[in-house]
Amino acid sequence: MKLPRTYTLKEICQLSGTTFLGNENHGITGINEIHMVEPGDIVFVDHPKYYDKALSSKATTIIINKEVEPPEGKALIISEDPFSVFNFLTKKFMPDQAWGEARAEIHPTAQIAPGVVLGRNVRIGAGSIIHPNVVIYDNATIGDRVIIHANTVIGGHAFYYKKRPTAAYEKMHSCGAVLIEDDAEIGCGCSIDKGVSGTTRIGAGTKIDNHVHIGHDTNVGKNCLFAAQVGIAGCVVVEDGVTIWGQVGIRSDVVLGKGCVVMAQSGISKNLEEGKTYFGTPADEAREKFKEMAYTRRIPDIIAEIESLKKSLG
Numbered sequence: 001m002k003l004p005r006t007y008t009l010k011e012i013c014q015l016s017g018t019t020f021l022g023n024e025n026h027g028i029t030g031i032n033e034i035h036m037v038e039p040g041d042i043v044f045v046d047h048p049k050y051y052d053k054a055l056s057s058k059a060t061t062i063i064i065n066k067e068v069e070p071p072e073g074k075a076l077i078i079s080e081d082p083f084s085v086f087n088f089l090t091k092k093f094m095p096d097q098a099w100g101e102a103r104a105e106i107h108p109t110a111q112i113a114p115g116v117v118l119g120r121n122v123r124i125g126a127g128s129i130i131h132p133n134v135v136i137y138d139n140a141t142i143g144d145r146v147i148i149h150a151n152t153v154i155g156g157h158a159f160y161y162k163k164r165p166t167a168a169y170e171k172m173h174s175c176g177a178v179l180i181e182d183d184a185e186i187g188c189g190c191s192i193d194k195g196v197s198g199t200t201r202i203g204a205g206t207k208i209d210n211h212v213h214i215g216h217d218t219n220v221g222k223n224c225l226f227a228a229q230v231g232i233a234g235c236v237v238v239e240d241g242v243t244i245w246g247q248v249g250i251r252s253d254v255v256l257g258k259g260c261v262v263m264a265q266s267g268i269s270k271n272l273e274e275g276k277t278y279f280g281t282p283a284d285e286a287r288e289k290f291k292e293m294a295y296t297r298r299i300p301d302i303i304a305e306i307e308s309l310k311k312s313l314g
Contacts, residue, residue, distance in 0.1 A: 001094055001175050001197045002030045009061065009075045012042070015092065016085050021067065022075025028061050031089055033172075035217055035235040035253065036198035042089065044082035083162045087173045090197060094175035097138050104136075107144075119155070125182070137194060143182035143204070152186050154178050155194040158216030158234060172196055174216065181205075181222075187212065193234070203240065215252065227264070239274065 010024035029040035034050075037043045037059035044063040045054035054062050060074050063082040070076045079085045097119060104122040106112060112124070115133040122136050125144035130136075134148050137155030148154065160172035176195025180186070180202045187210035194200055195217040202208070203222035212226050215234035225243045232238070233252035242256050245264040256262070257274030267281030279286040 001032065001090065003028065003093055012089070013077060016077070016088055018085060019078045020075060021078065022070045026061065026075040031086070031093065032059070032197045036195065042077070042086070044086040046082040083170065090173045090175045139177040139194065141177070141179045143180060143184065145183050146180050147185040149186060149188040151188055152190040154180070154192050156191055158193050158196045160196055160216065160234070176200065176217065
């Protein structure tokens, strides 16, 4: 998310009650989680395993729970609880959703069915059709000629929690957006979560079947095809022309290469190369997986042959 103006490091620390290392006039223009950061952004890190990743990221201000030398051109905000500071700042600049009078920009040729609920800062383009009981949260942009079928939710909160020592879970504040580009179609009963601080995107011409879930900050390319009950975690990149068949599950932070195909009920745990077909859990190239299955079916016969050989040898 972008801030309404450039803030100095000193101003941000005064707001959040924190200390800092670096130039007090260091400029801050945005707040983003690690997968979405760019120069000018604040990011947080609270585990030694990820210190290097955060410090070497594009973010130029890092909220951290250890005093270290700031990398060149960067500044540090010091806190015992970086997660809470990050949450405080995102809520400060993008408060929780307040359902009330919709402030939506709807093209005159768009069709909005009875029962549709719209949040603030929603834009719906020309010729789009929003079917009954669709809910569109704040900060969603729907392109031209988009079709969203009944009971779908656009812009729900990210499934992102931090486990505390008390075993309770603290929720990460979702303040991002959703962008659905021209000519996309979203089936019934789908859920497309908004970004934590960035944008979840559905590319132009992509078609999504019923009961599909797409997690926060996932970027779906153009002309993709998703069958029913696909589940995609947050921060996934699905490149153009990818086909995903029913009940496929995809873990976070992976890339599905351009034009690849994932067969039904597969589980994706790593990046997939473009133009190839995958199957299985964990998924692998379909031809190799089918060979494995064929070999597996032969195991009882192989065991029987071994037992027969043992008997013949006495």
